[in-house]
Amino acid sequence: MTTTGPEELVVLVSADGHATGTAPKATVHHADTPLHLAFSVYLFDDRGSLLVTRRARSKATFPGIWTNSACGHPAPGEAVEDAVLRRARDELGLDVRDLRLVLPRFSYRAEMDGTVEWELCPVLAGRVPGVVPEPFPDPAEVEEVRWVAWEAFAADVLSGRRSVSTWCREQVAELDALGPDPSAWPKADPADLPPAMTFRSRAG
Incomplete structure (x- = not known):
């Protein structure tokens, strides 16, 4: 007998960011996707290189597209940084340190091949210990990974020389405005998160 979680x-x-209900992740994305909570995270190694990922071609939304390190959705009642740590472990096999909120109010709407993403999607930054540490990506989620220099990556995205997901392109523009050194990006105030989202960690 097969059991499922x-x-x-x-x-x-x-x-305005107040919770109105829940929906199954497996069916929430379609031509009329409702607004929901999400997050994006940008992971850097000890040398300051950024981990970028290519979404698996089997993904229902934006398959095969290069994007930031990881994205996901906090579960009902789950603090956003706990969701990020969970996602980084499950999707990339990585333990993240020094996680901080940098863009608490980011949101976007994007469409590809008739499927819509519509999210309130705060952005966080974190560190993976080591220099070019090796991820262990889940092939159902991630097809390819690369460590790249942030300055070159941001310049290529903003100039259009590098194609990335809609949300990543918009996020890079806002992150670039915070300054050229990701380690110096200021921590944002968690009070600026959507009311339905909390930053209080239970990770321990």
Whole structure:
């Protein structure tokens, strides 16, 4: 007999960020995707290189597209940094240190091949110990990974020389405005997160 785990849910929100309900992650993305909570994280090694990932071609949304280190959805009641740590372990096999909130109010809407992403999607930055540490990506989620120099990556994305996901392109523009050194990006105030999202960690 085959058993399955609990159904993965995402948190639906109003335009002002208050929770309005939940929906199954497996079915929430379609031509009329409701607004929901998500996150993006940018992971750097001890030399300051950024981990970029190519989404698996089997992904329902934006398959085969290069993007930031990882994205995901906090579960109902899950603090966003706990969700990031969980996702980094499950998707990339990486333990993240020094996680900090940098863009608490980021949101976007994007469409590809009739499927819409519409998310309140705060952005965090974190460190993976070592120099060019080796990820162990889940092939169902990630097809390819690379460590790249942040300055060159940002310049190529902003100039259009490098094609990335819609959300990554928009995020890079806002991150670039924080300054050229990711380690010096200021920590944002968690009070600026959507009301349905908390930054209080239970990771221990």
